[in-house]
Amino acid sequence: MYINRHILTYVSRMKNQFRVLLITGSRQVGKSTLLKEKLLPEYEYVTLDEFTELSLAQNDTALFFKNHPLPVIIDEVQRAPDLFLQIKLLADNSKEKGQIILTGSQSYRLLSKAADSLAGRVCIINMTSLSLREKFSIDFNREFLPTADYIESRKKSIIPYDNLWNHIWRGSMPELADDSMEWEPFYRSYIRTYLDRDVADLITTKNLVKFHNFMQCIAARVGELYNAESLARDVGVTSKTIAEWTSILESSGVIKLLQPYEKNVSNRAIKTPKIYFMDTGLVCFLVGWTSSQVAMNGAMAGGLFENFVVSEIIKSYYNAGHETEKIFFYRDKDKREIDLIIEKDNTLYPIEIKKSARPGIEMAKHFPVLSKLAGISVGQGCIICQCDKSSYLSDDVVALPIEYI
Incomplete structure (x- = not known):
């Protein structure tokens, strides 16, 4: 069952503007499926998961492209970084745009290699797991912003999100959109593959078990301030190692470190990022919640709901072709x-x-602190919650059901 992906509009637009596209994202978010579903047979598809193709790509890049002329999609390109120089030569010699599309699930080294070799030639696109808009086939692809204009536009395509907590618990990986796919075996396999394929090349083998323990520890801290020292104590490694491992999780699209707002603020502002996962199903698996009821009623339910909302908002930006640095x-x-x-x-x-x-205006009690910042305006604020309908709590604060994301 193929689910239409909102990022396709952006991919189609960018392949008419850049010679090379690099689509990155966490393992199994649907990168290969999207390209095979929408761009074949116009493009040839090659995966470097196949040993013969990988060997050729690593040992004779010119012959690799002689066997696979443009236009071509190369999947798992991070496995043959030496291809980038040949890709640069092909891009420079091609008059047509969008002839080379690359995908990679481990961007820890991939992005720096691509940036160095393909500067000015490549458009890097971040792809995430499914959003609720995609799951519910909602044809609305604007990035979330709590303005009156956005709310009015979004209202026209509202669909109730039935069984919301099942979606939060089950997660957003495309394969799990099929109800026949069992949750626990899927995530067990996902983590094993992630450790073996994406992490094993970056850390020593003896630390793989500790890395898994690290994933469990950081999953138990979603929505909290990032504290490398605390994680180091729990995992039994140094703070420096925790920082390196956190970078691996973030660059491979598993987590998002949300940065604090620091512009024009006093020195009393906290300058430590907060931890969020891009897939709440993975959080639930790592911390051992075996049902949506356990997730909904547990001590971490508020943090998990917050994580889910943050990830949905981030997905709305990536899918519309925007970055999230703001x-x-x-x-x-x-x-x-x-x-x-x-x-x-x-x-x-x-x-x-x-x-x-049951939202109340007291939930927005800290919003006025922003009005004290110099040189910047404050727009309409909102409370995103589980209420049934949107309603204004004051002239400039609106309560929105999660369906409005």
């Missing part, structure tokens, strides 16, 4: 916190995320 959170030493701040056109939009179905 999405922040705010927290200061007086413990005043705003879950999300989206900056656009020199305006800050504050967002609070609550598991509650």
